[in-house]
Amino acid sequence: MSEAVRQQQNPVDAYLRVDRLPSIWCAGCGIGTSLSCFIRAIERAKLDADKIALVSGIGCSGRVAGYVKLDSFHTTHGRAIPFATGLALANPELKVVVYSGDGDLAAIGGNHLIHAARRNIDMTVICVNNFNYGMTGGQLGPTTPLEARTSTSPYGNYEPPFNLPRLVAASGGTFVARWTVYHLRQLERCLAEALVRPGFNFVEVIAHCPTVYGRLNKQGQGTDGLRYFKEKSVVKNGADPAEADIALDGPIMLGKFVDIQRPSFCGNYQQVCVKAQKSK
Amino acid sequence: MAEAAVLQGQFFITGDEACAEGAIAAGCRFFAGYPITPATEIAERMARRLPRIGGVYVQMEDEIASMNAILGAAWAGAKSMTATSGPGFSLMMENIGLGVMLETPCVVVDVQRAGPSTGLPTLVGQGDIMQAKWGSHGVYEIIAVSPSSPQEMFDLTITAFNLSEKYRVPVLLMADETVGHMSEKVVIRPVKPEELVERRRPTAPPGKYLPYQPDADLVPPMALAGQGYRFHVTGLTHDERGYPVMTADAHQKLVRRLADKIRVNRKDIIRYEEVGIEDADVIVCAYGITARVARSAVQQAREEGIRAGMLRLITIWPFAEDRIRELARRARAFVVPEINYGQIVLEVERCAGGKKTVLVPHMGGGMHLPQDILAAIREAAK
Numbered sequence: 001m002s003e004a005v006r007q008q009q010n011p012v013d014a015y016l017r018v019d020r021l022p023s024i025w026c027a028g029c030g031i032g033t034s035l036s037c038f039i040r041a042i043e044r045a046k047l048d049a050d051k052i053a054l055v056s057g058i059g060c061s062g063r064v065a066g067y068v069k070l071d072s073f074h075t076t077h078g079r080a081i082p083f084a085t086g087l088a089l090a091n092p093e094l095k096v097v098v099y100s101g102d103g104d105l106a107a108i109g110g111n112h113l114i115h116a117a118r119r120n121i122d123m124t125v126i127c128v129n130n131f132n133y134g135m136t137g138g139q140l141g142p143t144t145p146l147e148a149r150t151s152t153s154p155y156g157n158y159e160p161p162f163n164l165p166r167l168v169a170a171s172g173g174t175f176v177a178r179w180t181v182y183h184l185r186q187l188e189r190c191l192a193e194a195l196v197r198p199g200f201n202f203v204e205v206i207a208h209c210p211t212v213y214g215r216l217n218k219q220g221q222g223t224d225g226l227r228y229f230k231e232k233s234v235v236k237n238g239a240d241p242a243e244a245d246i247a248l249d250g251p252i253m254l255g256k257f258v259d260i261q262r263p264s265f266c267g268n269y270q271q272v273c274v275k276a277q278k279s280k
Numbered sequence: 281m282a283e284a285a286v287l288q289g290q291f292f293i294t295g296d297e298a299c300a301e302g303a304i305a306a307g308c309r310f311f312a313g314y315p316i317t318p319a320t321e322i323a324e325r326m327a328r329r330l331p332r333i334g335g336v337y338v339q340m341e342d343e344i345a346s347m348n349a350i351l352g353a354a355w356a357g358a359k360s361m362t363a364t365s366g367p368g369f370s371l372m373m374e375n376i377g378l379g380v381m382l383e384t385p386c387v388v389v390d391v392q393r394a395g396p397s398t399g400l401p402t403l404v405g406q407g408d409i410m411q412a413k414w415g416s417h418g419v420y421e422i423i424a425v426s427p428s429s430p431q432e433m434f435d436l437t438i439t440a441f442n443l444s445e446k447y448r449v450p451v452l453l454m455a456d457e458t459v460g461h462m463s464e465k466v467v468i469r470p471v472k473p474e475e476l477v478e479r480r481r482p483t484a485p486p487g488k489y490l491p492y493q494p495d496a497d498l499v500p501p502m503a504l505a506g507q508g509y510r511f512h513v514t515g516l517t518h519d520e521r522g523y524p525v526m527t528a529d530a531h532q533k534l535v536r537r538l539a540d541k542i543r544v545n546r547k548d549i550i551r552y553e554e555v556g557i558e559d560a561d562v563i564v565c566a567y568g569i570t571a572r573v574a575r576s577a578v579q580q581a582r583e584e585g586i587r588a589g590m591l592r593l594i595t596i597w598p599f600a601e602d603r604i605r606e607l608a609r610r611a612r613a614f615v616v617p618e619i620n621y622g623q624i625v626l627e628v629e630r631c632a633g634g635k636k637t638v639l640v641p642h643m644g645g646g647m648h649l650p651q652d653i654l655a656a657i658r659e660a661a662k
Contacts, residue, residue, distance in 0.1 A: 053505040071505040074514035082345035086352025115341040276331035
């Protein structure tokens with residue numbers, strides 16, 4: 001490859017299945033931006049990409065597995081985390097990443113999310129939260145703010161949403177953070193930090209969905225979504241995640257909320273194996 | 281000192297315990313499960329044994345998670361297993377389909393109890409036989425085997441692992457509560473390494489390897505995560521690269537191969553036992569615990585002068601239809617006792633060429649009495 005061609009290439013291309021591009025993501029969607037940050041984070045963290053196993057569920061964000069040039073698994077709806085648990089426990093040398101959406105991870109897969117956090121399985125879960133089910137046309141999800149309009153809450157949402165950092169922190173996650181796709185550098189650095197930590201790491205990435213959620217809630221185009229994230233975000237590292245609720249068109253609290261150490265499943269299990277092998 | 285991974289000698293143990301030992305002897309080092317009667321003893325045995333021999337036991341939050349965990353573990357290189365009963369088996373269905381689509385070797389044990397729903401948790405049933413074949417949505421073929429004794433819980437668990445590794449498909453061990461809970465002598469003989477099948481590995485280097493390009497037997501070699509292949513697999517319809525392709529043509533090519541790798545190789549997969557079949561006018565076709573009752577009924581029929589025999593299905597799916605068709609040429613009738621309201625009998629009838637086929641049903645919670653089956657044999661012999 002000539003130097004001229006190399007210079008024209010996007011540095012993230014080496015980690016993408018470029019023969020599958022363009023992606024299915026809509027113009028203005030935030031998922032691709034989050035993926036670019038993730039790939040840069042792999043480089044920043046100096047990870048051996050051959051040892052990364054990336055698992056996705058179903059939905060717009062679930063398509064990430066299909067675009068990364070890594071060992072990647074596009075599984076069933078909600079089940080990326082238990083699939084990833086099998087990978088992580090059967091081969092602790094793997095760097096296991098789950099990349100999926102809020103509906104996939106927190107509604108149909110919500111049980112697996114809290115239990116993986118409780119067990120402190122060594123993995124990094126990247127949850128793109130666009131406040132709705134985009135792929136199926138903008139339905140109400142577990143993170144849809146109260147009063148927001150979706151195709152299944154045409155008069156406004158009357159269910160309170162999950163505050164995901166609070167949920168994961170309460171379940172035992174040892175690293176819990178939230179950024180938006182406007183905060184490229186912060187998100188990249190945060191992912192790089194998460195990727196080299198042991199235990200259960202959870203990064204919520206707030207993204208806009210101009211095609212459905214944004215349109216139904218009159219939030220404008222993709223650039224308007226970014227402007228909203230720029231103007232309404234409040235960075236508060238170390239804040240109590242209980243304060244990080246998100247209201248429709250309200251402020252979004254960002255930062256690293258939890259960064260603690262406690263024994264991981266693998267560490268505990270190895271000790272149990274030693275004990276079991278000594279016993280009769 | 282760590283104990284020998286594979287036990288040897290004679291043991292008086294339950295079928296469930298024998299199943300766990302069979303898995304370990306087959307090389308299973310990853311078990312994910314969720315407690316459920318009457319399969320819990322398999323998980324308990326694995327929880328005690330695996331930490332001693334360097335394997336992983338993990339108790340998941342439900343059977344959906346258990347099924348996915350064994351799929352993930354298989355892609356990390358482990359031979360993996362889960363065990364459940366009807367309610368959990370129902371929850372596993374979607375992801376058994378994922379295992380079929382990703383072509384993932386693993387073993388799922390269903391120690392059947394009487395259903396539907398919560399039914400009779402502690403009592404026997406054989407009502408999940410058609411679910412084993414059709415329970416996940418879409419078009420596919422599966423392999424299922426049925427043990428009739430604790431000894432077979434050991435032996436057939438090894439067989440199940442071998443078939444799953446060879447054909448890259450989840451293999452279902454369709455046990456039942458009686459076989460799972462009864463204690464009998466189980467002989468654990470030395471298992472030679474060459475008796476164990478290991479999944480075929482890619483010969484092509486990374487960059488040239490196509491995850492779903494099959495060999496002549498229609499089974500593709502399998503790369504593992506972390507070996508540098510940078511492969512992609514998906515539950516979506518995909519091409520040989522593993523890339524999603526949303527066309528009827530791609531679907532036809534893929535789904536036909538997934539089914540044909542089982543159908544074409546059925547002679548290698550299908551196992552059965554025959555008792556007094558050569559001159560039989562009436563053939564009892566049975567499986568699992570019911571075959572043990574049927575054996576006694578067939579013997580009594582012989583003593584009465586009725587030429588009865590038994591075809592005991594060891595492999596349930598794919599169905600032994602070629603053998604039934606052969607037997608139907610000279611037999612006068614088939615008798616099919618099963619602890620359900622008629623499942624395998626439909627398959628027997630389909631292959632019996634119009635010969636009389638009599639169902640001896642039992643709704644579950646107990647086994648047939650030999651005289652129930654004997655009465656059906658007498659009636660069929662008329």
